[in-house]
Amino acid sequence: MPTIVVEVMPKAELLDPAGKAVAGALRREGGHPFSDVRIGKRFELTVDGEVTDAVLEQAQKLAHEMLSNSVIEDVVKVTVA
């Protein structure tokens, strides 16, 4: 069955303690060209039937209304896997 992927990230201006912890571990380990790490969520929605434009729109709506908190998060992408 087809899958729709919804990607959600914390807003840029928001502190991301978990991301900072990973970035700090990388700095201590050294030898990495990664100066910052941010951590968000990735949802896989299994679709019953075909992915039509209407279904993709429903996924968009769901992404904003149920799968993310618009105060602290941004929906980055909604794509068919």
Add this chain to the structure above:
Amino acid sequence: MPTIVVEVMPKAELLDPAGKAVAGALRREGGHPFSDVRIGKRFELTVDGEVTDAVLEQAQKLAHEMLSNSVIEDVVKVTVA
């Protein structure tokens, strides 16, 4: 500065309580063609300088060694944003 995105999902055979909770809420609400929901993580790595093949390889290594737990998770994708 360029960004590399690492996407990690729980292994398929693993129970995903949070995903099940969202899927249940969708069923109760009704009118959704989504029969299952799974929730994973999305990392954004900020790269100091250019993204070369070597840097992408470092991100792959990091994805498997630090950003995911190979016992319960799979690295789904490592891409340049």
